[in-house]
Structures are given as C-alpha cells and as structure tokens.
Amino acid sequence: MKQVTMRRLFAVGFVLVMLAPIMLRAAEPQDIIKYRQNVMKANGAHLAAAAAIIQGKVDFKNQLDAHVRALQTFTSDIPALFPKGSDFGDTRAKDAVWDKRAEFDKRAKNLKEKVAAFARAVKGGKREAMLAAFKDVGEDCKACHKDFRKKEEE
Amino acid sequence: MHSSRVTRTALFKLAAAFLLMVVAATPAGAADDVMQRGEYLFRAAGCAVCHTDAEHKGAPLAGGRALKTRFGTFYTPNITPDDETGIGSWTETDFDRALRKGRDDEDEYLYPAFPYPSYTHLTDTDVRAIWAYLSSRKPVHQENKPHDLKWYVSYRPLIKFWQMLYFKPGPFQPQPDKPAGWNRGAYLVTAVGHCGECHTPRNFLGGLEESKRFSGNPDGVDGADVPNITPDKKTGIGTWSEGDITEYLDTGMTPDGDFAGDIMADVIDDSTSHLTRDDRKAIAVYLMSLPPIETVRHEHKHNKKKHRKEDYE
Numbered sequence: 001m002k003q004v005t006m007r008r009l010f011a012v013g014f015v016l017v018m019l020a021p022i023m024l025r026a027a028e029p030q031d032i033i034k035y036r037q038n039v040m041k042a043n044g045a046h047l048a049a050a051a052a053i054i055q056g057k058v059d060f061k062n063q064l065d066a067h068v069r070a071l072q073t074f075t076s077d078i079p080a081l082f083p084k085g086s087d088f089g090d091t092r093a094k095d096a097v098w099d100k101r102a103e104f105d106k107r108a109k110n111l112k113e114k115v116a117a118f119a120r121a122v123k124g125g126k127r128e129a130m131l132a133a134f135k136d137v138g139e140d141c142k143a144c145h146k147d148f149r150k151k152e153e154e
Numbered sequence: 155m156h157s158s159r160v161t162r163t164a165l166f167k168l169a170a171a172f173l174l175m176v177v178a179a180t181p182a183g184a185a186d187d188v189m190q191r192g193e194y195l196f197r198a199a200g201c202a203v204c205h206t207d208a209e210h211k212g213a214p215l216a217g218g219r220a221l222k223t224r225f226g227t228f229y230t231p232n233i234t235p236d237d238e239t240g241i242g243s244w245t246e247t248d249f250d251r252a253l254r255k256g257r258d259d260e261d262e263y264l265y266p267a268f269p270y271p272s273y274t275h276l277t278d279t280d281v282r283a284i285w286a287y288l289s290s291r292k293p294v295h296q297e298n299k300p301h302d303l304k305w306y307v308s309y310r311p312l313i314k315f316w317q318m319l320y321f322k323p324g325p326f327q328p329q330p331d332k333p334a335g336w337n338r339g340a341y342l343v344t345a346v347g348h349c350g351e352c353h354t355p356r357n358f359l360g361g362l363e364e365s366k367r368f369s370g371n372p373d374g375v376d377g378a379d380v381p382n383i384t385p386d387k388k389t390g391i392g393t394w395s396e397g398d399i400t401e402y403l404d405t406g407m408t409p410d411g412d413f414a415g416d417i418m419a420d421v422i423d424d425s426t427s428h429l430t431r432d433d434r435k436a437i438a439v440y441l442m443s444l445p446p447i448e449t450v451r452h453e454h455k456h457n458k459k460k461h462r463k464e465d466y467e
Contacts, residue, residue, distance in 0.1 A: 044411025051407070057397070135405055138413060142406040142422070145415025152379040152416075 036081035078108040092150040192287025200425040216294040226303030228267040236293035263313035272348030275326040320361035339440030369447035386446035399438035
C-alpha cells in the first residue's frame with residue numbers, strides 16, 4: 001500500500017519534471033505578450049489623455065504631469081518587453097522586432113528622447129510647444145507600428 | 155496748376171506701374187495657384203502612397219510598389235514625367251482619360267486597382283491642376299514591372315466588361331440640400347481620397363458592393379482586414395466623435411491612444427495630415443452622416459497561423 005503510493009508519487013513527479021520545461025515555456029511568452037500589450041495600451045491611453053488636456057478638450061491640468069511621468073516610465077525600456085522567444089502566440093509583433101533588433105532598439109531610444117522632450121515641453125507649459133512635442137511622439141508610435149507591427153489579420 | 159500737373163503725371167505713372175505689375179503678375183500668379191492646388195490635390199488623392207515603393211526605398215512616384223490582391227499582384231506604374239518609362243509623353247487629355255475613363259494613352263483599359271471609379275468624379279479644374287503638378291515632378295527612369303496576375307484576369311480587353319458592370323463615370327453631384335462642408339467631405343471621400351476603394355467589400359469579380367459601402371473589407375489589399383468606417387457603434391467608428399476622426403487623420407491617433415501602423419499610416423503621412431483642418435473635418439462630417447452598417451467580426455487569423463508554425467518546433 002505504502003509502496004504503491006510512493007511509486008505513484010514518483011511517477012507523477014517524474015512526469016511533472018519531464019513536462020516542466022514545456023509547461024513553463026508554454027506559459028511564459030503568453031504572459032509577457034499580455035503584459036507588453038497592457039503596457040502599450042497604457043502608454044497609448046496616457047498619451048491620448050495628455051493630448052486631450054493639452055488640446056483643452058478636458059480640464060485636468062493637475063493630472064497632466066502624472067500622465068507624462070507614466071509615459072516616461074513605461075517607454076523607458078521598450079525592447080525589454082520583447083525578449084527572445086516572445087514572438088509566437090497572440091501577438092502582432094512582426095518578426096522584424098527580433099530580426100532587425102538594432103533598428104528596433106534605435107527606434108525605442110528615439111521614442112524615449114521624444115517622450116523626454118514632451119515632458120520638457122509640458123514643464124515649459126507653452127501650448128504650441130506641447131502640441132508639437134505630442135505630435136512628435138505620435139510620429140514615432142506610428143512609424144514604429146508601421147515597421148514592427150502586423151496589420152490586423154495578416 | 156503746375157503742382158496739379160505733377161500730381162497727375164505721378165498718378166499716371168503710378169497707375170501705369172500698377173497695371174504693369176498686374177499684367178506681369180497675373181499669369182505667373184495663376185500658374186502658381188494651379189501648381190499649389192495641384193500639389194494639395196495630389197496629396198489629398200494619395201498618389202504617392204501607391205506609386206512610390208517606399209518599402210524598398212524606391213524613387214518618389216517611380217512606381218513598383220506591390221499591391222497583393224486575390225486577383226494577383228499589381229505593380230504600380232511609374233508616374234514621373236519620364237518620356238520613356240513614365241508618363242512624360244502623355245498629354246493632359248491622356249491623363250484625363252486615365253483618371254476619369256479608366257483608359258491609358260493608347261486607349262487600353264486600366265485595371266481598377268487604379269481607383270478611377272472614384273477619380274472619375276473629379277472636376278475638370280482639379281484634374282488639370284493635378285496634371286500640372288505631376289508634370290513638374292522630377293522624371294525618374296525606371297521601367298514598369300509587369301503585373302503578376304491570375305490567368306483569368308490577365309487579358310486586359312476584358313476590363314471593358316468589368317467597366318460596363320461596375321464603372322459609373324461622371325462628375326461629382328453635390329447635394330444642394332446639404333451644407334457646403336458636407337459636400338466638400340463627400341467630394342474628398344468619394345472622389346479625391348477614394349476611401350471606399352479599400353474600405354468597401356468587393357464581390358467575386360472585384361466590383362464594389364455598393365450596399366455595404368464603407369463597411370470595411372475583410373479581404374483587403376496585402377491581406378489586410380480593412381476596418382468599417384461607417385458610424386456603427388459596435389463594428390464601425392460610431393463611438394468616435396467628429397473631433398476624433400479629424401485627430402486621427404492628422405496624427406494617426408485613435409480615441410483610445412492607439413496609433414495607425416499599416417497602409418493607413420502611409421495614407422495619414424502622405425495624404426490626410428497635409429490637408430487643412432477644415433478639410434479633415436469635412437471628411438469627418440461626411441463619414442458620420444453615412445448609414446451605420448454592422449459587420450460580422452471574424453477571428454484573428456494571425457494567431458492560428460503562428461501556432462501552426464511553432465507547434466512543430
């Protein structure tokens with residue numbers, strides 16, 4: 001009786017150990033993909049929210065700083081969101097993200113600088129400068145999506 | 155007496171000088187106006203989006219961009235004024251025929267991958283202006299790449315029948331009961347900007363399904379799922395405001411902060427962001443006035459494809 005239990009335990013353990021790499025591998029990319037999609041969505045949401053304040057559509061000037069700070073935090077290392085192996089599953093990231101890594105890293109760095117410039121413009125508080133800097137950030141989003149994100153249903 | 159004569163002489167001189175200025179300025183000024191108008195319309199019509207092979211860093215307007223469709227791959231032609239490989243030997247009449255009748259300088263039928271079913275609604279003045287601007291571009295010597303089409307569409311004369319079925323030539327008809335802004339938007343969307351060419355589903359012969367105008371095309375160019383731009387709340391842009399559309403056509407930002415990335419990003423960069431704010435707004439006004447059409451959303455294909463490929467690794 002005791003021996004049977006032990007043997008069964010060993011068997012289950014053995015199977016688990018054998019399956020572990022597969023299970024871990026299978027779960028991990030989907031999590032990071034979901035995470036980066038959420039971060040990207042949050043970035044978009046903060047940028048859109050900041051734009052609405054700057055454009056005078058809504059009056060939440062006291063929250064503008066927080067939006068911009070969040071944007072700075074979450075665009076500070078975009079390449080880290082795209083580790084090797086996170087290229088399959090439910091993602092629209094193109095293979096170019098990994099195949100043309102140097103270019104991808106450069107674009108991410110450019111974005112970081114544009115966001116920093118946006119933050120400076122917001123600190124300066126001049127409407128025209130803020131609008132221009134916002135447009136610059138958007139340009140980068142668009143350009144990068146063009147080259148590194150698949151269209152729907154590709 | 156003396157002083158009045160002086161005044162009169164001076165006045166006369168001034169008038170003469172002014173007249174000379176007007177005479178000298180008018181033709182040049184008018185030409186500039188036509189050129190400016192031409193450039194603006196050239197942008198609005200998005201010519202460069204398809205006629206430049208941006209992906210392979212091709213020369214502006216020298217063509218060669220691949221348009222993958224279910225009828226095969228079209229390679230856009232060179233529309234620079236190069237005599238041999240471009241349209242340098244064309245006359246304004248040839249250009250007009252291509253744009254509004256769908257036939258080239260040798261009277262051959264053109265594939266409707268070139269959006270003449272929309273351009274046919276352009277006004278005389280606008281066709282002339284676009285031609286003036288296009289003729290002023292830098293000629294680029296680059297041979298056209300032949301299309302790579304399915305056998306059943308490779309015989310050009312058959313396009314004549316397609317035209318009989320689906321091509322309704324004729325100028326834009328403004329609706330007098332609608333405001334000027336709406337009419338401007340209608341002209342920009344249906345004639346110049348030819349939005350419906352991508353955003354309307356096509357039947358098995360490639361004709362636009364008029365009853366589903368602007369409701370998107372799940373089988374769009376380059377395999378894209380082209381979105382529904384009717385104001386349907388669930389499947390279209392019914393939750394967008396006029397301002398949202400205007401903003402999107404300027405910066406590419408959607409109301410939830412996403413940014414356009416596919417061919418629409420090119421359209422925004424090369425075309426709609428160069429329009430005046432009023433024109434972008436007119437487009438929004440027109441789109442919002444369309445009848446909302448609900449479309450059936452389908453599952454995203456890319457997931458499955460990725461899984462299939464990776465499952466065996």
